[in-house]
Amino acid sequence: MTDRQPSRRGRPRDKRTHDAVLAATRAILLEHGYPALTIEAVAARAETARTTVYRSWPTKGELVLDAAGDDIAIGVVPDTGSTRGDLEIAVRQLTEAFSRRIVAIVMLAVIANLDDDPSMARTFRDKTVYPWRSSAAAALERGVARGDLPAETDVQFLLDVIVGTVFQRTVINAIPATDGLPAAIVDLVLDR
Amino acid sequence: MTDRQPSRRGRPRDKRTHDAVLAATRAILLEHGYPALTIEAVAARAETARTTVYRSWPTKGELVLDAAGDDIAIGVVPDTGSTRGDLEIAVRQLTEAFSRRIVAIVMLAVIANLDDDPSMARTFRDKTVYPWRSSAAAALERGVARGDLPAETDVQFLLDVIVGTVFQRTVINAIPATDGLPAAIVDLVLDR
Amino acid sequence: MTDRQPSRRGRPRDKRTHDAVLAATRAILLEHGYPALTIEAVAARAETARTTVYRSWPTKGELVLDAAGDDIAIGVVPDTGSTRGDLEIAVRQLTEAFSRRIVAIVMLAVIANLDDDPSMARTFRDKTVYPWRSSAAAALERGVARGDLPAETDVQFLLDVIVGTVFQRTVINAIPATDGLPAAIVDLVLDR
Amino acid sequence: MTDRQPSRRGRPRDKRTHDAVLAATRAILLEHGYPALTIEAVAARAETARTTVYRSWPTKGELVLDAAGDDIAIGVVPDTGSTRGDLEIAVRQLTEAFSRRIVAIVMLAVIANLDDDPSMARTFRDKTVYPWRSSAAAALERGVARGDLPAETDVQFLLDVIVGTVFQRTVINAIPATDGLPAAIVDLVLDR
DNA sequence: ACTTAAGCGAGACGGTACGTCTCGTCTTAAC
C-alpha cells in the first residue's frame, strides 16, 4: 500500500522487518492508543532503526493505516432481495466494525488529524467507509425501486443518519452494541 | 474556573494576564487548530511565562475548555407547546452550534483525547451537551405525553440519532448546514 | 566564558551540572580526542540531558575552549633584563604548552574547524596565543633596543619562526621536546 | 591506486566513473572544504552509487589524497651549485605549494586527522613532503660540505624551521606569500 | 505601615521525540 511501483532495482525491502514494524504498530495502538504511537516506540518494539520506519512510511498516518490493514474493513452490503434484510445486515456490519477496538482507535486517530493531515482521512474513507457506503447506497436505492422507501428519499442523508447514529453510540458514548440497535435504526429508516 | 478555593491571602491572580492567556488560546485554536496549541505558543502569544499558564490550567484540556467558554454553548430547548416546533428548534440549535468553527475544533480535540484524557470529554459534555440534551429529552417526553410520539419511544436513542446525524453532516462531512437538514431530521423522528 | 551578562532573572545555572559537563568534555578529549567528542557522549558522561549542554554551549567550539579553560594557557614572557634569558623562557613556555596533550588536541580541533568555525580560532588565539605572543614581541623589542637584535628586525616574522618551528616539532612531528630545542631556536634568532 | 591486485576476471572498473568520483571530490574540497566532503555528496556529484566509491577508496583519507593527486606535489630541490640559490628555490617551492588552496585544504585535513587516521598523514608525507624534504636536506648538506653552513648544523632542525615558518605564515596566519619571505628565511638559516 | 503569602516573569533542568543526515554494510538485478 505504501510503495507506488515496487521498483525492481536495488536491495528489496526486508519483508520480516516490514512485518515486524506493522505488528509493533498494531500492538502499540491496541495497548496504548494512538497518542502513544511514536516512531521511536514502534522502532524499538520492532527491534529496528527509526530510519527504517521512516523509509517505508513517511507519515504516521500511512503507517497506522497500513498496519491496520484489513482489520479496519467494514465490508460490503449484499443484495439478498429484501430491503429490510439488506439494511439490517448493513447496520450490523457497521456496528460490528465500529465496536472493534482497532477501528475505534484508528477513527480517533483520523479525527485527530482531520485538518492536520487530510490525506489520512481520505485514505481511511477510501479503504474503509467507501465500499460499505456505496453498497449500502445501492441497497437503499433498491428499496426505493421496490417501493419500500419513498421515491423522493435522500439516500446520502439516510446514510449519514445510519453512520452518525452508530458512531455516536458505539464510539462516542461507548455503549456496547446490542441487537436492538440495528433493528431500531432500520425501523427508523424504513417504517414511515 | 479552575482553582477550588481561591484563598484570600497573597497576591491575587492578575486578571489581565489571565484573559490574555485565554484570548491567545482562542486565537491559536482558530488560526492553527488544536494540534498546534502548545503551552509554549500560548504563553508566547499572551506575552507571559509558561509557568503562569500551568498555574491556572494544569492540563491542556482545561485550558481549551476554559478558553472556549460560552462560545461552545449549544443552548437549551424551549417549551413552546409544539412538539415539532420544539424539535426543530432543538436541531437548529445543534446544527448552528456544530457549524461554529470553534465548536468543531474543540469537539475534534475532545474526541481525539477520548481515551487519553476522559475528564476533558466529561467536562465538555457537562458544559455543553448536557444542558441541550436534557432539555431536548424533555421536549421528546412532552411529545410522548402528547401522543406525538409512540409511548414506547426510546428517547436516548433518538437523541443519539439527532446528535450523530448532525455531527456526521456538519463536522465529519463538513457539509454546510441548510434549512433542509433540521426539517429532514425532525421528519425522521416524528413522522411514523 | 560562555554567558555574557549572567542575568539575575530566572533560575540560576546549576554549577554542579555545569562543572560535570566541562569535566566530561575534558575527559573525552583526553581519552578519545576531538573527533570522538559528540554532544551525545558529553551529556551521557556528565549524566545530564543533551539539551542542557546545548543551552550553555551552542557550538562544540565554545564547549571545548571553555572546558580546556586555563589548561591551554601558554603564559606571559617576563622581563628579566636579559634578551637571551627572556627568549629562552619564551620558547620553553611554548614547547611546554604545545607538549601538553590537551593543548595539542585543542589545537587540532581549532585547525579542523579553521574555515568551518573561524570564531573558535579567534577565541583560541585571544585566550592562548595572544598573551604569549604580545609579551614575546615586547621581549624581542627590548632586545632590539638593547642592540641584541638588529634595528631592522621583523618581530612578527621572528615570532612566526618560533611558533612555527615549535608547532612543527612538537605537534606535527611529535618529537619529544628536549632542552636543546629552545636553545637552538634562540641561537637561530639571536646569533647573527 | 588503491586496490592491490587489479584482478583480470570479471567486468573491469569503469575509468570514467572512477575519474568522475575524483573530479567530484576535488570540486567539493575546493568549493566547500574537507568537513563538507561526505561520501554521500561525492557519489551524488559524480552521479554514481555510494558503494562504488567505497569499493575503490575504503577511507575518506585515501579518496582525498588520490583526488588531490599531483596537485599537492611540492617539487624537488635542484642542485644549481649555489647553496643560497638552492635554498631560495626550496623555500619558494614550499611557499608556492602551501599557498595553493587545495594544498592548504588537504594539509588541514591531514592535521585534523593526525591521531585519528595516522595513515593519512603518512601517505601525505610520503607523497608530498618527503621528496621535497630529502632533496632540501641534500641541499643543506651540500652547503655544509661547501662551508656555507657550520659543520655541526642540525639539518632536520633547519628543515623544521623552514617548513614550520612557511606553514605558520601561509596556512595558519593566511598571510599572502611575498618575495620577502623566502629571502628572510634563507637569511635566517645561512647568515651566521 | 508592615508583614507575608501568593502570583508573576524568567529561565534552567532532565527528558522525550522529532525528522534528517551520514555512515559503512548488505543484497539484488543488470551488464
Next chain:
DNA sequence: GTTAAGACGAGACGTACCGTCTCGCTTAAGT
C-alpha cells in the same frame, strides 16, 4: 565481478515542547 540502486541498522545532529524547579520581584490583603 563490477556497477547502479537502494534497503538496512546505527548514531548523532539540532530543535521543539514537555512539566518541574528555582529564583527575585511585585502586589495587595490582613494585621
